[in-house]
Amino acid sequence: MSLLSNTTVLLGKELRTEFRSRELVTTTVVFILIVIVLFSFTFDPSAEESRRFGSGLLWLAFLFAASLMLQSCFLREQNNDTLSALRLSVADPFAIFLAKLAANTFFLLFTELLLLPIFAVMYNVPVLPVLHWLVLVFFLGSLGLSIAGTALSAISAQARMRELLLPLLLLPLLTPILVASTEVTAALFDRSPYVVWKGIGFLTVFDLVFLTALWLFGEYLLEE
Amino acid sequence: MKKNALGAIAVVLLLGAAAYAAFFIAPTDAKQGLIYRILYLHVASAWTGLTAFFISFLANLLYVWRRQLRWDALGVSAAEVGLVFTTVVLVTGPIWAHPVWGIWWTWDARLTSTFVLWLLYVAYLLLRTLVEEPDRRALLSALFGIFAFLDVPLVFGSIRWWRTQHPQPVVMGEPGSGLDPTMLKVLLFSWLSMLGLMTLLLWQRYRLEAMRGEFEIVRRQAEAS
Numbered sequence: 001m002s003l004l005s006n007t008t009v010l011l012g013k014e015l016r017t018e019f020r021s022r023e024l025v026t027t028t029v030v031f032i033l034i035v036i037v038l039f040s041f042t043f044d045p046s047a048e049e050s051r052r053f054g055s056g057l058l059w060l061a062f063l064f065a066a067s068l069m070l071q072s073c074f075l076r077e078q079n080n081d082t083l084s085a086l087r088l089s090v091a092d093p094f095a096i097f098l099a100k101l102a103a104n105t106f107f108l109l110f111t112e113l114l115l116l117p118i119f120a121v122m123y124n125v126p127v128l129p130v131l132h133w134l135v136l137v138f139f140l141g142s143l144g145l146s147i148a149g150t151a152l153s154a155i156s157a158q159a160r161m162r163e164l165l166l167p168l169l170l171l172p173l174l175t176p177i178l179v180a181s182t183e184v185t186a187a188l189f190d191r192s193p194y195v196v197w198k199g200i201g202f203l204t205v206f207d208l209v210f211l212t213a214l215w216l217f218g219e220y221l222l223e224e
Numbered sequence: 225m226k227k228n229a230l231g232a233i234a235v236v237l238l239l240g241a242a243a244y245a246a247f248f249i250a251p252t253d254a255k256q257g258l259i260y261r262i263l264y265l266h267v268a269s270a271w272t273g274l275t276a277f278f279i280s281f282l283a284n285l286l287y288v289w290r291r292q293l294r295w296d297a298l299g300v301s302a303a304e305v306g307l308v309f310t311t312v313v314l315v316t317g318p319i320w321a322h323p324v325w326g327i328w329w330t331w332d333a334r335l336t337s338t339f340v341l342w343l344l345y346v347a348y349l350l351l352r353t354l355v356e357e358p359d360r361r362a363l364l365s366a367l368f369g370i371f372a373f374l375d376v377p378l379v380f381g382s383i384r385w386w387r388t389q390h391p392q393p394v395v396m397g398e399p400g401s402g403l404d405p406t407m408l409k410v411l412l413f414s415w416l417s418m419l420g421l422m423t424l425l426l427w428q429r430y431r432l433e434a435m436r437g438e439f440e441i442v443r444r445q446a447e448a449s
Binding site: 148151152155156158159160161165168169172173175176179180183198199202205206209210213217220221223 | 363379382383
C-alpha cells in the first residue's frame with residue numbers, strides 16, 4: 001500500500017514539474033516532427049510505400065525521441081543534489097522508478113498520440129479504424145521504452161558524456177521493442193488491417209521482464 | 225609462470241588437434257564441399273563467445289550480491305574475451321555465407337542477434353571507460369551487464385519470429401535436421417579446444433585486471449595521503 005501511495009505522490013511531483021515548464025514534451029514533439037518530415041525525403045512517400053515503411057519510421061522516431069527525452073530523467077535530482085533526499089523520503093526506492101517510468105510513459109504516449117494524426121495526414125495512412133489498437137501498441141511499446149530507459153538513464157546520469165552514452169546503451173537494448181511494435185503497427189496499417197497477437201504478447205513479456213529486473217535491481221542503481 | 229606456460233602449450237596442442245580433426249578427420253560436406261569446414265571455427269567460436277558472456281553475467285550478479293572487486297574483474301575479462309570470440313563469429317560468418325548463400329550478410333535471427341549482442345557488450349565496455357570511481361564503475365557496469373544479458377533471449381525471439389529468412393537450426397534443431405555423427409564429434413572437440421583457449425585468455429586477462437585494480441587502490445591511497 002505504501003508503495004502505491006508513495007508512487008502516486010512522486011508521480012504527481014513529476015507531472016507537476018513538467019506541466020510548469022512543458023519543456024520535455026514540447027521539445028520531444030518538435031523532434032519527432034522533424035524526423036517525420038526528414039524521413040519523407042528518404043523514400044517515395046506514396047500511400048502504398050508509406051504503408052510499408054510508415055510503421056518502422058514511426059517507431060524509429062519514437063526510439064530516438066525516447067533516448068533523448070529520458071536523459072533528463074535523473075538530471076534534476078543530480079543537478080540539485082536531491083537524490084538522497086528523494087531516497088530517504090520513500091520506504092522502497094522502487095517507488096521512485098515506478099513514478100518516473102509512469103511519468104515517462106505518459107509523456108511519450110501523449111507525444112505519440114499528438115503526432116499520430118499529423119503522420120496520418122502527411123503520409124496518407126488511415127488510422128481511425130484501428131485507433132484503439134494503435135493506442136494499445138503505443139502504450140505497450142512506450143512502457144517498454146520507459147522501463148528500460150529509466151533504468152539506463154539512472155546509470156548514464158552517473159557517467160561522463162551522459163548525453164552520448166544513453167542512446168548507446170539504450171538503443172541496442174530496445175531492439176526487441178522496435179521489431180515487435182513495428183510488426184504490429186505495420187499489420188494495423190495494412191490495406192486490410194489485422195492484429196498480431198503474438199506481437200502484443202511479446203511486448204507485454206518484454207515489459208514484464210524489465211519491470212521485474214528493475215524491481216530486483218533498481219535500488220542498487222540509486223546507491224550513493 | 226611455469227604453470228601459465230604449460231597451460232598455453234596445452235591449449236596450442238588442443239587447438240592444433242582440433243584443426244587437424246576439422247581438416248582431415250571430418251568428412252567433406254556433400255553439398256558445400258570444403259568451405260563448410262569453417263563451421264568448426266565459426267560455430268565453436270559462437271558457442272565459446274556465448275559461454276564467456278554467460279560467465280560475465282554470473283560475475284555481474286555476484287558483484288551486485290557480494291560487492292567484491294574480483295567479481296568485477298572477472299565480469300569485464302569475460303566480456304572482453306567473449307567480444308573477441310563474437311568478433312571471430314561475425315567475421316567468419318560472411319566468409320562462409322558468400323560462397324554458400326551468395327551473399328555476405330543476411331538479416332537472419334542468429335546473425336542479427338549476434339550483432340546486437342556484440343553491440344551490447346561494446347556498450348558495456350564503453351560505459352566502463354566513462355565512470356571514474358572503481359566501485360561505482362563496477363556496480364553500474366554490472367547492472368548494465370545484467371540488463372543486457374536478459375535482453376539477449378528477447379532480441380533473439382523477436383528477430384526469429386518476425387525477421388525470418390534463415391536456415392533452420394541444424395544442431396539441436398527440429399527432427400530431420402542434424403549433423404553427421406563424425407562432424408558433430410569434431411565440432412564438439414573444436415568447441416572444447418576453444419573453451420581451453422577462452423579459459424587461458426580469461427585467466428590472463430583476469431590477473432591483469434586484478435593487478436590493475438590493486439594498483440589503482442594503491443595510487444588512490446598515495447594521492448590521498
